[in-house]
Amino acid sequence: xxxxxxxxxxxxxxxxxxxxxxxxxxxxxxxxxxxxxxxxxxxxxxxxxxxxxxxxxxxxxxxxxxxxxxxxxxxxxxxxxxxxxxxxxxxxxxxxxxxxxxxxxxxxxxxxxxxxxxxxxxxxxxxxxxxxxxxxxxxxxxxxxxxxxxxxxxxxxxxxxxxxxxxxxxxxxxxxxxxxxxxxxxxxxxxxxxxxxxxxxxxxxxxxxxxxxxxxxxxxxxxxxxxxxxxxxxxxxxxxxxxx
Amino acid sequence: xxxxxxxxxxxxxxxxxxxxxxxxxxxxxxxxxxxxxxxxxxxxxxxxxxxxxxxxxxxxxxxxxxxxxxxxxxxxxxxxxxxxxxxxxxxxxxxxxxxxxxxxxxxxxxxxxxxxxxxxxxxxxxxxxxxxxxxxxxxxxxxxxxxxxxxxxxxxxxxxxxxxxxxxxxxxxxxxxxxxxxxxxxxxxxxxxxxxxxxxxxxxxxxxxxxxxxxxxxxxxxxxxxxxxxxxxxxxxxxxxxxxxxxxxxxxxxxxxxxxxxxxxxxxxxxxxxxxxxxxxxxxxxxxxxxxxxxxxxxxxxxxxxxxxxxxxxxxxxxxxxxxxxxxxxxxxxxxxxxxxxxxxxxxxxxxxxxxxxxxxxxxxxxxxxxxxxxxxxxxxxxxxxxxxxxxxxxxxxxxxxxxxxxxxxxxxxxxxxxxxxxxxxxxxxxxxxxxxxxxxxxxxxxxxxxxxxxxxxxxxxxxxxxxxxxxxxxxxxxxxxxxxxxxxxxxxxxxxxxxxxxxxxxx
Numbered sequence: 152x153x154x155x156x157x158x159x160x161x162x163x164x165x166x167x168x169x170x171x172x173x174x175x176x177x178x179x180x181x182x183x184x185x186x187x188x189x190x191x192x193x194x195x196x197x198x199x200x201x202x203x204x205x206x207x208x209x210x211x212x213x214x215x216x217x218x219x220x221x222x223x224x225x226x227x228x229x230x231x232x233x234x235x236x237x238x239x240x241x242x243x244x245x246x247x248x249x250x251x252x253x254x255x256x257x258x259x260x261x262x263x264x265x266x267x268x269x270x271x272x273x274x275x276x277x278x279x280x281x282x283x284x285x286x287x288x289x290x291x292x293x294x295x296x297x298x299x300x301x302x303x304x305x306x307x308x309x310x311x312x313x314x315x316x317x318x319x320x321x322x323x324x325x326x327x328x329x330x331x332x333x334x335x336x337x338x339x340x341x342x343x344x345x346x347x348x349x350x351x352x353x354x355x356x357x358x359x360x361x362x363x364x365x366x367x368x369x370x371x372x373x374x375x376x377x378x379x380x381x382x383x384x385x386x387x388x389x390x391x392x393x394x395x
Numbered sequence: 396x397x398x399x400x401x402x403x404x405x406x407x408x409x410x411x412x413x414x415x416x417x418x419x420x421x422x423x424x425x426x427x428x429x430x431x432x433x434x435x436x437x438x439x440x441x442x443x444x445x446x447x448x449x450x451x452x453x454x455x456x457x458x459x460x461x462x463x464x465x466x467x468x469x470x471x472x473x474x475x476x477x478x479x480x481x482x483x484x485x486x487x488x489x490x491x492x493x494x495x496x497x498x499x500x501x502x503x504x505x506x507x508x509x510x511x512x513x514x515x516x517x518x519x520x521x522x523x524x525x526x527x528x529x530x531x532x533x534x535x536x537x538x539x540x541x542x543x544x545x546x547x548x549x550x551x552x553x554x555x556x557x558x559x560x561x562x563x564x565x566x567x568x569x570x571x572x573x574x575x576x577x578x579x580x581x582x583x584x585x586x587x588x589x590x591x592x593x594x595x596x597x598x599x600x601x602x603x604x605x606x607x608x609x610x611x612x613x614x615x616x617x618x619x620x621x622x623x624x625x626x627x628x629x630x631x632x633x634x635x636x637x638x639x640x641x642x643x644x645x646x647x648x649x650x651x652x653x654x655x656x657x658x659x660x661x662x663x664x665x666x667x668x669x670x671x672x673x674x675x676x677x678x679x680x681x682x683x684x685x686x687x688x689x690x691x692x693x694x695x696x697x698x699x700x701x702x703x704x705x706x707x708x709x710x711x712x713x714x715x716x717x718x719x720x721x722x723x724x725x726x727x728x729x730x731x732x733x734x735x736x737x738x739x740x741x742x743x744x745x746x747x748x749x750x751x752x753x754x755x756x757x758x759x760x761x762x763x764x765x766x767x768x769x770x771x772x773x774x775x776x777x778x779x780x781x782x783x784x785x786x787x788x789x790x791x792x793x794x795x796x797x798x799x800x801x802x803x804x805x806x807x808x809x810x811x812x813x814x815x816x817x818x819x820x821x822x823x824x825x826x827x828x829x830x831x832x833x834x835x836x837x838x839x840x841x842x843x844x845x846x847x848x849x850x851x852x853x854x855x856x857x858x859x860x861x862x863x864x865x866x867x868x869x870x871x872x873x874x875x876x877x878x879x880x881x882x883x884x885x886x887x888x889x890x891x892x893x894x895x896x897x898x899x900x901x902x903x
Contacts, residue, residue: 211901212878215815219903222814234747236755245816245900246771246783250808256783258747261769262759269763276758282749335877337847346850347811347871347879350903371903 168194168361184227188378194361200228202328203278203301203312205293207319207357214317216333216352218244219252221313223371225285226253228311233284236277238262238270240289253374271297274312281308289315298325330358339370339379351379396558398514398536400488400502401543402521404478405531407498409440411477412467414529424465427454437469441531474498481525482628488521493625499547501540501625508536518554537561540625541617545572561618566592573613579606634670634727636661643682643719650679650711650720657725658700658707665730671696674729677707679714680722687714691761695753696731702754706761773806777855778867779816779899782807810853811871813881813900820897823882827896830888833870837882839898844874852884871902879903 182197190196206221208214225235230253237244237259246256262277264270267290274288278301293314305312314327332355340348355366368379404410408426413419423443427434434454443464448457457464478494485492491503508517514536521534535554537543542561546554549572556564565572568591570583583606588594594602595614603611615621636657644650654677665672673696679687689710697703714720760768774784827834833849851870857863865886873879879902885895 212876215879215901215903218814222903234749234752242769242818243815245779245813247773247779247806247808248812248814248816250806251812252814256771256773256806257786259770260747260752260756261771262763263767263769264763272762273759277755280751280755282751283755335879337875337877338873338879340848345848347848347873347902350879351877 185376192365201309204329205314205327206331216335222252228284234258235285238288278304285311287313302326397505399540400504402500402534403547404498408438410530426469428469491627539619636725638723645716662698662700665698670730671733676726678724679720814903816900820899825896846872848873
């Protein structure tokens, strides 16, 4: 009886997901990202592609950690020669370094726009383009309306969007599928080696639609993400269970 | 098979004078220019010619023959102006009209004659129209310009040479009918070759040796074995759409409908020829004689009307219809061949070759200009800030293999490089124990960073053959909070000054 009930619930969940604008990502493309250890936090067990993610950064170090995390993801997304668009305020990225993350720097189109209005417009246009592997926007303020426009765009095009929000003024609810926060951690050295080790971050998934927020300690080693320690206790910001 | 009409104006300049001053019609008169202190006749009207007065005579001699001869000053630039205006008038017969100085017009009448009910009527129409305007003309038609010119000037029973019959028509004409240089004609006459039939079958090599390549060319052009390019007075716009409106258009919706219809028509013609559009101009002619124009460009040849309409959509907002637009013209000012690529079925996201990306770049550059959109390629320079440069032509190199080593340079990956580079290094305060050791801590933007781990130094020298400057010793450092930075010291330690330290980037 109980198993039948859970069957029904899981079937209903599967049916609801597409209605909410989340398409089942093909597992093989999500597996290329190397985030398998995170799978239980995600809806349907795979990193949601074809959706918009936002990354909250406070301070330059955290922003760079987010860039590094995205670069690692892009390396997987662009594996088969795809192109990406990076919309920002001013050129900050150092193209030669992208190579370390498995990205061909020539496949990234940089668009530097000063006005926020222009950035939002460009972001939406780029998200509508189904030929792109991913679109990254450095846009600090994101209103609910814009996030929903982005969401509608990606539902059509199945492109993945990342919004880097550097020191946002307000964290209002929006239509992004996930809210991440990446914090740099002291690098992890190989046994007894001096100097800088492999970059390590504390990756917190603050919010995820139909998933379980969680946080991990991740290092970038030999072109792959790797979980370092046991996952920290899940961060539950909004209790999902209601009583009564 | 092409068909050409040549129109010969026998008395172009004098006819024009008579049209201007009808009293001259019944008088013998000549046009003359001063030359070495005397006056030389350049044109004589038919009445004067009947008196035996020919161009090239001195005015004094002519006056001796006919004392009451009227003399008018000639203007050497006149024929060109006249022919141009008549050529514009002749656009009604065909859209390809060229002027043939000093006294003729060439019309490319291919496929036009049937609109006038046959070639005979076509020629008769041209003759009568121009005669009514007061010009003495002879219009002829043939497969080649050379043959038409020959029978215009040197007769022939009919003004029309049937297709493929130019050889027979030319046989009985004198050599000068071939538009040869005067010296060549003289030489031919001297040799007793008074008809084209006498030398047309001579071996080509012998003709070339005696009379030059030009003679062979003219002969071939008259027979239709060689092309003769003409310069139309209105250069042809190969891809042009016109949409005249019965009622003037004043609304945006109206303009959009017009544009959409024209783009659809144009993409059909473009597709038929396998061409794509790179630049297009949309021109609106208003009823108050003002012209409104918008222009778009694409990064890759395309004939997709939907995409082109999107590009125009932003710009047509600026069109001011005022009292109304009565004519729309869409010109493809730059076109290129579309190179069809094999569509790949499997890859979900194409590379930069994907037309959807070209369309995205078009839309963005249409709105922001092309300067904010960049792609980078490696540059073989030492200093990190110079080690990459924007690709000059954003999409051109995307087309030919975007694996990106445009200049043959490779991205270097052997050294640790920060993911973010500051546009210019910013000074920091540093405490360093001994020379060439990484610093213990540094202060940047009023925050003290205690360094826990460090790599370096990596010395980067400026290129002495390009720029002067001090070398830099770079260290990759990590503070206790896990922030990773790229800092450097400029130059050597010196006793007399404190060393300059800078931060240049962040590691992920």
